Amino acid sequence: MSARGDDIIELINAGSFKRALQLTSKMVNQFPTMTYAKILEQYVKFRQNKKKYSFNKGLQPLLEAMSPPSDTRSLELLHDFLIELGMFEKALDVYATAMQKYPTFELGYNWFSKALQDLNFKHMSQAAFRLPRFSSEPRMLKFWHAVSVVALLKSQSEPLSKLERRVHAETAYKSVVALKPFESDQETIVFCHLCELWPDKSQEIVDELLPALLQGSTSSSVDLYLKNFLIKHLRTVDDSANMFNSCCKFLEYFDDFEVLKELIRSGQATGRTESELKLLLQSRDSRNHRLAHLEIDSVYSGRISDDSLAHYLERFHNKPCCVADILHYGGVLTAVQVRTVFDSLPAGLIHDCNRCKLGENGKWSDGLRDPLPAPSVKEYEILLAKYQSTLDSKPKTDYSACSHFVLKIVESLVQDDKLTQANALTAVSLLEGYQTKDPHNYDTRVWLIVLYCYLGAPAIAYDHYAELKIKNVQHDVLDHLLASRVATVFPDKQHPYVRQLLEGDRLYESADNLPQFIRVAFERRSYSKIFGMLELNDRLNRSSMRWLKISERLQLARVVNDKRGDQLRKLHESWRQLQMCEVTASTAATAPGTTDAAPAASVLSDNRDFDVVGGMRVTCTDVLRYIDVGNAQILDACVREMMWEMVALGERDQDVDAYLAARDAVADSDRDGDSDEPSGHVTPTDAWAWSVVRHLYERGCDDGTAIAALIEAAPPVRPTGWQLVHDYVGRLATLKTLDNTRRIKDQLARRAIKAQLRSSRDACHALFDEYIAMLEASRPNAQLLAEFGFRDCTAKVVAGVRSSFRTACNL
Amino acid sequence: MTTIQPFEATDLLNLNNVNLDVLTENFPLEFYFEYLILWPELFFKSRELTKIQPNGDLEISGYMMGKTEGKGPEWHSHITAVTVAPEFRRISLASSLCNALETITDNQPHSVNFIDLFVKCDNNLAIKLYEKLGYSVFRRVVGYYNSAEDNYPNTLTKIQDDKDAFDMRKGMKRDAGRSTRSDGRKQRCFPHDVKF
Structure with missing residues (x-):
């Protein structure tokens, strides 16, 4: 029986609905009382035509007519069916109803597990509450309940009334208190979490x-x-x-140090003197303990003595941590004081670098910056020249402080008001020269990736990216350096990086197994870590990077004429997950048979690390523009791909309609000045591509004049850098998809598409030649490079651009 | 300014300053979860009170992944990974993390007999650090770091500093000196001998 059900599901997934229906009808006739067969029959009908399927006329009467299903298979099918219908709460209610009628441990456990998988803490707590009476380990299960209640009240309490919140908290608290004395620290931790609810x-x-x-x-x-x-x-x-x-x-x-701070505060409150506390600190001589002298001065007198400052600096003036520590006390230190003590200590690479950083970032109690000014670019050049020889003698595994001087020089070249192609090329050459001497330094390597991408040479950026050995969860936080706009700036599906993207991402496949691990954490009684695991699971499900890659993969498939069926199916499945996150976390309740939860940009979890580029993130925004892809933009891109799918089918999709309506509403409120949500950097080509597909989706493919006008309105391809490739490939992606859209039959429109495609392709060589000529004519600062013995890397950049060009002109 | 804090699963999203170091291993999620679940008290991090990230979190400057294993006199804690961000190196932070592990596992409910770790025989800097913390070489694990191409060692006579590991141990009081050998560097074993 189980195998027959699996066969039918396989037929559904393969689109063989007729055969699937025949088999289910046979199953229903053969086993007329079997709940599973009846639900499956409904499910086949739903999958056969989602648009025409009516919950009210199909599944609902069936559920009302029969007693609630309670076998694992029926419940799982019903749960997944209701999720696909967008009825997220109801999907778990089927377990609750079954548990009401046929309470068993197995049923309750399945309910708990399914709620955990859906990250629905309300259902988790309800299920866990019922479990102890059916188990031989009621103590453990009471803690499961308590953990679920804490998770619910800390992160999904919004839909609950005040009374519900109180009842949940009191029930869990009383149940746990009754279990005293606690048998492990893990149990005590849960008790403390519960107490914190009050x-x-x-x-x-x-x-x-x-x-x-x-x-x-x-x-x-x-x-x-x-x-x-x-x-x-x-x-x-x-x-x-x-x-x-x-x-x-x-x-x-x-x-x-947190303990030391409390020691000092409580010491003062209990009447202990500064010297008594300083005597206590002698028990250990560490960074924390030396810093505690500064803390004591700060708490007792609101200013730090020269002695305390000297006591700390004498050991840490030449350690990289010194800057963060001293700046922390900037409000109770004067610039003169810091300079005087600092300059009394022996110079050296890290010492000098720290002094520069204090000058760059110092905010002192006297409000003065002059005594400890930020160095000029020339001074950074002098320092780099002074210490450059240390790069030859240092172990490869050490990170040299010289990287700071190099990056400050690079910043002076590529900050927004100084950025020119010549400067960008100088910066790349400086960084390449430096990287060979300090190969493990990632601060500088990250900037090489950024600059190569900016200049339109992502293939070379990838070489540096590969050196960083990014693995596993790091992909989620760092891949934006290369994956942002990858379909339009790097559409080479044979390239290792793009191949990896196309093959899907093992990280998110692993993340899909996290609920199982969390269940193990419950079973192993590792309660303290469960909250973090739940949050990580949620953040990876809603990860901006995950969604960015989904949209880029789909767009790339259009660019290179690949099949998109599987990817689109996964997109729709994932979209439902996103809707479920939106619903679970908010008061929104979906009406039966409708899916009216349109994910907002805020539903995405932006785990991307933009600070990996350091302080230059603020000053060098133009160079970084290519990674400026906002969450709203990412969702737009996913919906854009759904719209192309629907345009090809000549259909409407309720998820897309809901999204567009919500998007328009947000746009209206933006116009009213009610929203300040950043939208990322939408390029003219992005905006044009969106307007084209939205027009076709909403107004159909018949109005040839309007379509031709839209095509004519394609914005010009910008002449340099990543924008050149992005604009060119982005335009081609839209035109190629239009050309493949058989529903556009109007000859005027078809002619416009062909003409625009032809003229775009014809212009490709000239566009790239012109850009390459501009690069070759640029004059990087040869004098600066010569000062450090670094080579001009223009030729390398040009080679990278040529590689992008070869890919683009083959599309 | 360092505080020692429990490691949370979400910290995995905030480790770039530590884990971008090419010599620091980035494990699959499942591996980290195994440690979080099985040894929740022995996975912790150092945070910097003086360094606040733009998102308001305190910067993570290093972390320790530890576990307990073995039976009877072999019951011990093991340092799987201890690593520190470049900005916070050379200030005894790794020592501080090792000391924290020692404190936690010398107490209930762990009460281990000793702590051990493996270190490449040619990593003199790390060996010195551990010796300063009271660890000593218990034995040499021949071919512990062999790659797939190197094959499994079939003899204990051929030693290579860049392929072999020292099994370093520090005994707790209850171990009564069993984990300290004056001739530890001369004692050799195969990688399978160090499985508990």
Whole structure:
């Protein structure tokens, strides 16, 4: 029976609906009381024609007529069916109803697991609440319930009423308190989380944790979560005496500045003098303990003494961490003070680099910057020249502080008001020269990637990207450096990077298994980590990068005339997940049979690390424009691909309609000045491509005059850098898709498409030749490069551009 | 200014300053999850109170992944990974993370007999660091870092500093000196001998 069901699902996925219907009808006739067969029959009908399928006339009467399904297979099918119908809450309700009628551990466990998979904490807590009475391990399951309630109230409480919130919290709290004494730190951690749901249970946390800490021997445990809970709540109840004693105990265990800060504050509150505290600090000589002298001065007198500053700097003036530490106390230090103490210490590479950074970023208590000014570009050049020889003698694994000088020189060349092609080429040459001497340095390598992409040579950028050995979850936070607009700036599907993109991403496939791992965490009673795991799972599901890659892959398939069926199916499945996130996290409730939840840009989780480019992110926005792809833009791109799909079929899609309506509403409110959501950098070609497909989707393919006018309105291809490739390929992507759209039959429109395609392709050589000639005519700063013995890399850039050109002209 | 904090799964999205170092391994999600689930107390990070990221989080300056394994006298904790961002190197942060692991696993419920770790025989800098922390070489694991092309070692006589590991140990009080050998560098074993 199970195999027959699987066969039918396979037939559905293969689009063989007639055969699937025949088999289900046969199954229904053969087993007329079998719930699974009846639901499957409905499901086949739905998949056969989603548009015509009516929940009210199909599945609903069936569900009302029969007793609730309770077997695993029927429940799973029904759950997935309802999800596809966009009825996300109802999908889990089927488990709740079944559990009501046929309560068993297995059913409740399946309900819990499914809710975990859907990241629906309300259902998780409801399921976990029912489980203990059916289990031989009720204690563990009560903690499952408590963890689910904490997750619910901390991150999905918006749809709940005040009363519901209170009931959830009280039920979980009472159930856990009844289990005292706790058998592990993990249980105690859950108790503390529960107490934090109330504003007035801090003392209870303190009473639970303090005795064990102060008893203090190896017979007790040391747990970092419990350390945090105790410190936080001792602070809340303002118990300085116990805070002081606790901090003393914690400092025996850990060298921790947060503890030192609390020690100082509670020491002051309990009447201890500065010298008493400084004496205590002698127990250890570490960075934290030396910094604690500054903290004591700051707390007791609002200013830092020269002695304390010297005590810290004498050991750390030539360590990279020094800058962050000193700047932290900028509000209680003067520029003169810092300069005087700093300059009394021996110079050296890191010392000098730190001095520069203090000058660049210092905000001092006297408001003066002159005593410790930001260095000029010339000074960075002098420093680089001074210390360049150290690059030859340092171990390869060490990162040289010289990279800071190089990047400051690069910044002076490519910041927004200085950016020219010659400067960009000088910057690339400087960085290439430097990278050979400091090969592991990623600050500089990241900028090589950015600059090669900016100049339209992503194939060379990829070589540097490969050197970074990006793996696993790093793809989610760093791939934007190359994957942004990849379909239009790097449409070479034979290239290793693009091939990897096309083959899908193992990271997100792994992420799909995370709910199973989280279930194991529940079973292994590792409660403390579950909240973070749930959040990571959610953030990867909603990851901007995941969605950016989906849209880029689909666009690339159009550019290179590949099949898109599988990718589009995955897009629709993922889109439903996104809708579910939107619904679960908000009060939105979907009406039966409709999917009216249009994901907003805010539903995406932007895990991309834009700060990896450092402080130049602010000053060099033009160079970084190619990675400026906003969340709204990413969703637009996904919907653009859905619209192309629908245009080919001559159909409308309710998800697309809902999205467009919501998008228009946001655009209207933007016009009213109600929204300040950044939209990213939408290029003229992006905007034009959107207007073309939206026109076809909404108005059909018959109005040849309008279509021809749209085609004529294609914006010109910009002449340089990544924009040249992007504009050219973006235009071609739209024109090629139009050309392949059989529904456009009007001759005027068809002629316009062909003409525009021809003229675009004809212009390709000239466009690239002109750009390459411009690059070759650029004059990088030879004198600057010669100063450091670095080579001019223009030829390398040109080779990279030629590689982009070869790809583009073959489209 | 460092504080030692529990490592959360979401921290994996904020490790670029540490993990972009080419010598720091980036494991698959499943591997990190295994450690978070099985040894939740032994996976922790250092955060910098003086360095606030644009998103408001404190910067992560390093982390420790540890586990417990073995039976009876072999019951011990193992340092799987300890790594520090370049900006926070040479300030004893790795030592601080190792000390934190020692504190946690010397106490209940772990109460281990010793802590061990593997380090390449040619990584003198790291060996010195661990020796300073009280670790000593217990044995040499021949071919521990062999690549697929190198094949599994079939003899203990052929040693290579860049392929072999030192199994370094630090005994806790209850270990009563069993993990310390004065001739540890001369003791050799195969990689399968270090599986617990």
